[in-house]
Amino acid sequence: MTDQLFIRNGTILTMEADSPVIENGSLLVENGEIQTLGPNGSLALPSRARVIDAADCLVMPGLVxxxxxxxxxxxxxxxxxxxxxxxxxxxxxxxxxxxxxxGSVRKWARHSCEELLLSGTTCCCDGYFHGDEVAGAALETGIRIVAGQGIIDFPAPGVPDPEKNVATAVAFVRRWAGRSPRIMPSIFCHSPYTCSATTLVAAKQAARELGVLFQIHVAETKAETGNITDCGDRSVVRYLDDLGIIDDATLLVHCVWLDGSDIAIIKKRGAGVAHCAESNMKLASGIAPVPGMLEAGIRLGLGTDGSASNNNLDLFQEMDMVSKLHTVACSDPWVMAAKKVVTLATLGGARALGLDQKIGSLARGKRADIILVNLKKPHLVPVYNPFVTLVHGAKGSDVSHVIVDGRIVVEKGELTGRNRP
Ligand SMILES: [Zn+2]
Structure with a gap:
């Protein structure tokens, strides 16, 4: 039987480039896929559909x-x-x-998945050790995840022998490939200063052969080049490019210390970038040249980094900070306007991860990763511009409903219970 979900009476932000905001809109989901959306009255309510009344709510893509x-x-x-x-x-x-x-990885990964879902994030890109436990926690909680098994050149949790770090990641990817449409295994090299050139090349080669995303922290601090054996006087991006690491299936995390030629390399290779403003601020790493990267046409999304350096996973707070940080850094109130920031937190993130054909916006044929933000809160009234309200007013706790792959995982601000695989 067809599984149908009908969301009606909401203000729909599709985040599609050419789609305006739909006031009093409805959206139909069938078997986890968005079938159609439009103004109330343009869609008939199917008799067997589960209905969510989105009055006083913004309906938008889940955050990435x-x-x-x-x-x-x-x-x-x-x-x-x-x-x-x-x-x-x-x-x-x-x-x-x-x-x-x-055990601790499973427990805290599950805790974090729940924190993410409750604050409106429907997809995350993770890198850690004991990848099976992270992916397992994601499967249970219902979130969509790119789950990276960590690689580092010294003994690590679950990988006591660093000689086996790449093989461990490869085995993880093979175990999870094709297991669930919501779980995308990946390889995560910690950094160029904790992985040798040999390890980086082997790990990237493995990721290529397996057809998965390769993630790495890059140019996080000014001192990073000095901590990399073999880097010489090259920039970190140049060093990695010389090793053949950077391509369109690479996600470069942080990218704080870049110059113009680094930005040109990233653009030329087609790599994605994860911008983690709050973590970079908290660790005094610096301010990533985000306006320059966007101007160059680089695929860029937002990340919180781990809770040890943020200290939360709330992308609403991150959006507010991203906007204000670059506004003050550039002395330009337009450089990171609200709609641009919401785009980075949704479709931009999906593009950076190479998932924009499936998620990131509300459009026919995309998977139904959808959130409802309850506007009936004192700090969100009145609404002149919904994007400004989202970036500068809303918090993760204002999210009332979260739907991932067509399943309701948060309802009226509460988790609906763990989803079966
Ligand atoms: Zn990180």
């Missing part, structure tokens, strides 16, 4: 978080007000060695 480390919510607030090197090597890595195991 392009960079997370889900199990790291365990370390939220553990070490703060520190620079990246001290934070990472003196606090996070030792804490991981002590506390990270399959």
């Amino acid at each position: 978080n392009c960079h997370t480390h889900l199990p790291m919510s365990l370390f939220r607030g553990l070490a703060d007000d520190l620079p990246l090197d001290v934070w990472l090597f003196e606090h996070i890595f030792p804490a991981e060695a002590e506390q990270i195991n399959p």
Whole structure:
């Protein structure tokens, strides 16, 4: 029997380039796919459809978080007000060695998936260890995920022998390939300063052969080039490009310290970029040249990074910060206008991950990853421009309904229960 969901009476933000906002709109989902959408009255209500009344709500694509480390919510607030090197090597890595195991990864990945869903994120791109537990938690909670198994050149959780780091990631991808349409396995090399050139080349080669996304932290701090053996006086992006790492199935995370030639390389290779403004601010890493990357036409989305360096997974807060950060940095109130930021958090993120054919906007034929934002809150009234309300007014807790792949996973602000695979 056809599984139908009918959302009506809402203000629909499709986030499609040529589609205006649909006031008093309706949307029909069948078997997890958006069938049609338009003004109320243009769509007939199917007799057997489940109905959601979206009066006083914005109906929009689920947010896409392009960079997370889900199990790291365990370390939220553990070490703060520190620079990246001290934070990472003196606090996070030792804490991981002590506390990270399959059980803690499963528990905290599930916790983070629930935090993401409750705050309107329907798809995330993650990189961590014990990838089976992260992917398993995502499967249970109902979120869509690009799940990256981590690679690093020293003993890591679940990978005591670094010689086996690439093989471990390959085995993870093979176990999860094709298992669920919501789970896309991936390979995540931590960084050019924790992975040798040999490891990077082998990992990228494996990702190519497997046809999966290759993720890596890049140019996060100014000091990064000095920490990379073999980099010489090249920029980090140039170094990685010389190794053949950067292509259209590569996601470069952070990209704070880029010059014009780095931006040109990323554009030429067609790689995606995950911009993590709050994490970069909190670790005093710097301000990524986002306006320049967008002007060059680079596929760019937003990420929160892990909760240990943010300290939450709420993309609404991230949108507000992204807008204000670049506005003040560029002394230009138009450079990161609200609609542009909402686009980055939805369709932009989907593009950066190579998923824009499936998700990121509300259009016929796309998978039904949809959220409803309840506007009947004192801090959201009145609404002159829905994009401004979303970026500068709304919080994750204003999300009332979340639908992933056609399934309602949050209803009236509450999780509906764990979804079966
Ligand atoms: Zn990260």
